[in-house]
Amino acid sequence: MEMVMESAKLSDDKVCTETGIVESSSRGSGCSLRHFACEQNLLSRPDGSATFLQGDTSVLAGVYGPAEVKVSKEIFNKATLEVILRPKIGLPGVAEKSRERLIRNTCEAVVLGALHPRTSITVVLQVISDAGSLLACCLNVACMALVDAGIPMRALFCGVTCALDSDGTLVLDPTAKQEKEARAVLTFALDSVDRKLLMSTTKGLYSDAELQQCLAAAQTASQHVFRFYRESLQRRYSKS
Amino acid sequence: MPGDHRRIRGPEESQPPQLYATDEDEAPAPRDPTRLRPVYARAGLLSQVKGSAYLEAGGTKVQCAVSAPRQAEGSERGIGLRERFRRAPFPARRRRAPPGGGEEHELALTLQEALEPAVRLGRYPRAQLEVSALLLEDGGSALAAALTAAALALADAGVAMYDLVAGCGLSLVPEPSPTWLLDPTRLEEERAAAGLTVALMPVLSQVAGLLGSGEGSQTESWAEAVRLGLEGCQRLYPVLQQCLVRAARRWGAAPP
Amino acid sequence: MVPPVRYCIPGERLCNLEEGSPGSGTYTRHGYIFSSLAGCLTKRSENGALPVVSVMRETESQLLPDVGAIVTCKVSSINSRFAKVHILYVGSTPLKNSFRGTIRKEDVRATEKDKVEIYKSFRPGDIVLAKVISLGDAQSNYLLTTAENELGVVVAHSESGVQMVPISWCEMQCPKTHTKEFRKVARVQPEFLQT
């Protein structure tokens, strides 16, 4: 019998990723996104699937739909969208529920559910590892999985997290450590067509000026994310 | 505890400060056994349900609501009247973590069995009337208050009924001189040897509900208690009447 | 000026059977008429007959769809055999929580029942006037019929989301795209929809 074993490749640059020390120094202005990676269609059972990595944060998503819907949940003129967020440790609680709601409503804003009335579209998210900007990563993976499943959408969306540390400097896509030290952490979801704010949730205290700055920064960052989407999708279809 | 992960969790266990109180609260003052505490009843307060009533007797505050009839699910056996009784976590002195479990279930059942005689269920085929009572503050005789409020809510919802239902609570003062007190306060209830709740349909003068237990006593004593209770219910009737007429005026049932 | 209204409450004794005959919102017991609602008392007597004693509630007293009642409902789903609907109104009184009903293929039209095709009669989202023919049993829903000229689709939207106008008893047309769609059209186009 044959056994394949994937050995972790060594690489020259010595940025130690789990202790964000090196990062925070390397990005004094804090304005960079960590390295991204995405794999699509990696699960055989769901209609669409994707895994998304931002630095060491990674989430796996599976999408089913348009599929049969429970009569109790049936909506006569559009699809019933469901999002299930599964934490890595223990059972999902109130926090997960409210995040599920955030993600679901964000998806609903772009998914053209009216094309598939009385069906269900289910997005299952599994946290693989949380090293900061988890919610943003959840949003990104959800979007990629929806695309992979071929769910009709009027736009793409992405999640961006900004952190404001004590002296008010702005950090994009913060690591867990940076989030902990930050005075405020803001997470936004933006759509690809006109960069509008679809979803936002925040921790900590901040001024309206800071909010606007974070939003602006997020909008700039989103363009990079969307470019990443495009390139990975182009690669994916390169052989068809 | 079921549904716990659907609530924000606190510490594993916690005790009420009363347990460590240095001074005990004083015994209830002696009083006329037949006194009723002043009652404030108001029907039709809630906007999102078919009918509702808020009743306040002394310290006890109850809010009742009747939802519009629901289509009874094929499987569901609860066709007809379905009662829900919930006490908010804060009415008693000790916070009880929801769900209340056995006790609430029993009270709900008692409510249901006490209201069914008054409702003309025949008029609601294949449908389910849901009555839910929420106890906001327990100042004694909570069940009785809930009963009365529920009846008012039903009437307010325009549910066809044979009669109203009024409830009264009683508790038996322990030795040396056992006497039944009408409409006891929470303090009195806590010290009582036995408790009883009666529900009366005032016009038809029929007993709609009866639930009592405690230290054993002779049937005569129970009988006396029931009589006392029924009399109490009769005295409540005018209040209910006023309350409903007021409600009726409010939504202006103008003559056609 | 009307005489002061008498409000009565459930269980209140109104009069004995000699003085009047029981109307809506009342019940009789031991030869007396009692009120079964909280509402205001009305006595109406036609040409000297016993006055009909009834208790009225201005707000919706009717709680449930009943056999023979005309109901307004919204089509929720259809297949080749029947259409499922949600009942929104009984007569003119809105229901707080909607009841489910079914219009079977054979109950759509009075004539040529075998030629009926559901999807040429209703589409999800249509507003339909129908009549209750049975409460159905424990499993099934209310059974409704539209087999009358006055019954059928009263509001329907075209693919482009515009409200269509009826052009015949079986066709409606979209004012925007002028595309025609088949429906079981109710004859009376109720004005209330143009408020």
Added chain:
Amino acid sequence: MKETPLSNCERRFLLRAIEEKKRLDGRQTYDYRNIKISFGTDYGCCIVELGKTRVLGQVSCELVAPKLNRATEGILFFNLELSQMAAPAFEPGRQSDLLVKLNRLLERCLRNSKCIDTESLCVVAGEKVWQIRVDLHLLNHDGNIIDAASIAAIVALCHFRRPDVCVQGEEVTLYTPEERDPVALSIHHMPICVSFAFFQQGTYLLVDPNEREERVMDGLLVIAMNKHREICTIQSSGGIMLLKDQVLRCSKIAGVKVAEITELIQKALENDQKVRKEGGKFGFAESIANQRITTFKMEKAPIDTSDVEEKAEEIIAEAEPPSEVVSKPILWTSGTAQIGEGVENSWGDLEDSEKDEDEGGSDEAVILDNMKMDTGAEVSDIGSQDAPIVLSDSEEEEMIILEPDKNPKKIRTQTTSAKQEKAPSKKAIKKRKKKRATN
């Protein structure tokens, strides 16, 4: 969601193939599918792929009080979750029979086999011990969940490091990874489940059945074994009769498989160790196969946020400043106030119901008074509850305000004036109550 049904022709084909010793994926009877083990950045986290079947394992720990009967032993807790991601038929949060069965099997395989030294998890006897929690998530279901899960569990346990503790008398101090290197669990042996699917009442058997094969099998035999060929647990399900030598043959095969898998696991663990020591890149990011066209990576992307300040200022400058006019609150009784006139609001005004409570208070006074003379009068007292009604009549008009044909302005003024003259009287009442309360 329902599973796609298995068609008769698939069933027939599968069985015939098995008779001919053929398998859909070209494996031989005793072949396992490819096993791939990859580790996360944090300790005790791994993903095990068995062909297309995937399981995520994560070990975590916390200090808890020990079980009464086991004062000096740590606690092991296993939880396998079948999330809907893995297969449409799995409903979230439902304890299906399959799930219960699998969890029991895991516990028997890993807890009852005493592969973890629970004594070493004791911190303070009878007071504090480590509870080790193993969460297993099935990510994709293509058959043979239990083997994949058991591998994931043991790998995660081997990979896990718990924070170091030291005890001085009463004081228990936890050390962060920075302060002291976390410690690995002491593991006696590595039990691994090997599944055998039986067909045609046990005439044919297959190792590591995939999902389709499981659907047509008659029975399943699971043997949990460690590399010393000690059987940790054995379970046959599906109600097939197996002959003694069949079972013996299976256990022999299991021995071989376990040896191979154990070796693979150790390789994987060593490798991860090495990379971490050398400070190289590790974690799932590295385990993604770059050559696949479905994958794509992007290195750290700098983002120019120099202009955000002025953008923000622009927006704020353009927005009109908040209006300074603030509506004046109206006080009804002590403890109750409102802003805005009583627009439609079916709860009547609260101040009204509040007032009634006060009436209640005052009534109380009344009753107490005439209680002395006689209790018979009391009924009327209860009756006199409609005192509030008279007062609250004013609020009937407010209901009318809704009527568009009436002129709201006028009536509002009326009602409010009514209220104004009402308010002070209530204050008086309150005061009286206060006095009673104080003395």
Added chain:
Amino acid sequence: MAAGFKTVEPLEYYRRFLKENCRPDGRELGEFRTTTVNIGSISTADGSALVKLGNTTVICGIKAEFAVPPADAPDKGYVVPNVDLPPLCSSRFRSGPPGEEAQVASQFIADVIENSQIIQKEDLCISSGKLAWVLYCDLICLDYDGNILDACTFALLAALKNVQLPEVRINEETALAEVNLKKKSYLNIRTHPVATSFAVFDDTLLIVDPTGEEEHLATGTLTVVMNEEGRLCCLHKPGGSGLTGPKLQDCMGRAVTRHKEVKKLMDEVIRSMKPK
């Protein structure tokens, strides 16, 4: 019969009003419903308040109990908020464990408490690592007509203001707590977070303090929680139609005014409670 039109074509019905910059209940787009607060409604609770926003009614009861402080923070107490939407507040809700909506609301309130630092958990610690207060803040909605987040936040604030904790001493020899129920003191409320909710209509139109129906028809909602210095402790936009920076700025402008209103109301009530 307009009623008919309303239930058959609710959205159209609303649009007609909004075209005229007003709403079916006669409010302007930026106008709140009547806000009423009553403090100390429940005598059995250690602190309580009832808040009404038009029909929407939320009652908050706070009970204080003893517990051992969390292991990771020995000098902190607990605040445990839970929002309950019983069937009687709207026929939408079924009895049983909290549904999604209730859970989301609970989490929101928990976040507000956490972000705004309305009370420092350290204030609740009685003796480090041994004993601390748990504040069970139970918010029950009695009448659900939209915008419960604002109502809940306000009710919580008012109730916290009303909480009085008895004096506690730790007896040296028995190491047990001794409670003096006679001697009570108020909590130290650090800030006054106030929530302002908006609903988005047809992706463009912003209305404040939406009713249940408006929420149902809206294409999105937004809740801003602000403290007295105008700093935000929550910008909660659960999906829905997109907004631009300037739009957000408008919302914040409204929030500032709303905070002033509510603060004034609070002070008024609190003052009235002071024994004269």
Added chain:
Amino acid sequence: MASVSLSEAEKVYIVHGVQEDLRVDGRSCEDYRSVEVETDVVSNTSGSARVKLGHTDILVGVKAEMGTPKLEKPEEGYLEFFVDCSANATPEFEGRGGDDLGTEIANTLYRIFNNRSSVDLKSLCISPREHCWVLYVDVLLLECGGNLFDAISVTVKAALFNTRIPKVRVLEDEEGAKDIELSDDPYDCMQLSVENVPCIVTLCKIGCRHVVDATLQEEACSLASLLVSVTSEGVVTCVRKVGKGSLDPESIFEMMETGKRVGKVLHASLRDVLRKEESLGPTRPKVGFLG
């Protein structure tokens, strides 16, 4: 609740019968059906009993386990009731069908035992606020032939009578650490006094009369019934109106009297039966399915 559906004619027949104080099975209004009591039927319990009342068949097992006293009652042990409406009692109990009834019965049992006199809870205490005996009373409905409550209460009483709790000694070593020692002699154990354990008498209102120990058919004819729990001295510890009908005050008083009268008799006969059972000791012939 397990129920049968009757035609109008049947109902009329039964009601008229009751008027004449003559019931379908020939009993008069205040007669019980024959009761079969059998104790010590389940081996691995501290006490058990099985009662057949007409077609109603109840099995109760009592298990004594050590636990910690309740906060508010540190010097007392306590009882826990669990009622299992097994599906083979009636198909209606399939799935979760029986749960509501189960909780209802359990609640009623808690009520009738929720007072000082019924059982001496103090005797169940081993060491205050540390250890006490908890009696887990498991009720299993094997068949429902009407009048569940009475049957169950009788069975519970019988089972408690049959219950044997091992004696324990609390040893205290020098530094005050308590240690509990179970006596190893199986016969060295204590027995509860069930003298004051009440029994439920359900009075079923049929027409304008009331009957005791109603059959399913009779229950189907009655809208309301009164549940009275009576001790052997005829003291009433619990009253409860059951069913969707109402009762007029006078009949309630009558019913209570009847309940008391009948209850006393019931207790007396039960006492004799239990005494006999015990006197036979282990030698007695085991009947019943578990024998």
Added chain:
Amino acid sequence: MAETLPVASESPAGCKARAARNVLGQVVLPGEELLLPEQEETDGVGVAGERPLRLNAGMRSRLRVVCGPGLRRCGDRLLVTKCGRLRHKESGSGSSGGIYWVDSQQKRYVPVKGDHVIGIVTAKSGDIFKVDVGGSEPASLSYLAFEGATKRNRPNVQVGDLIYGQFVVANKDMEPEMVCIDSCGRANGMGVIGQDGLLFKVTLGLIRKLLAPDCEIIQEVGKLYPLEIVFGMNGRIWVKAKTIQQTLILANILEACEHMTTEQRKQIFARLAES
């Protein structure tokens, strides 16, 4: 505070619409807008300006252009709703126009009228079969929708059998309905599929590729062994060769085609040809 601005006008980023013609065969993403040929001259690429004749132009384009899967008409442009390669097919006459669609690799099937699919019978109820076609709800298939079936002689179909049929009713509002006869009552190939052989699933993209006229994969496969093969638009393939072995090989090759370049495929076939 409440101003009413339509979304579109305040969306600067959104308007970078490309001409459909220029992106043919390229990968398009949801949210992109495509200009139809006849708009290109009226307004240069990218500028969304005032056009007096818009409605008129809209009318014309509406007549000509058909939106296939993954595209929706928004105003006078095409909105991409799925990710994949943009394809275009000339309508018989018109120079521009014709049908545009997005070729995506999704797995989940959504019934389309006229599609031929492979279904699995899941139930018989009354005079219809319920057939699982991989869509959101089972399709219904009448007993009479088989060649030569009458009320008297019903087709012999068991639960679990494979059906090769065609959709006569398939729209978002209705439960899909399939038949096993063509317009003139002939089976021509449709009906119950043989009892042996193997059924397996591939992406819808691959199926479309395989069903494309003169698809060389099919030809190559055909050269390998004599075989029976049925393709369902719902991504199901049924194949049967002489031996189990051959059937398996065929199935594996076809599955593999998903992610193989033409060269890779060629090599494989070559290798197989030798063996």
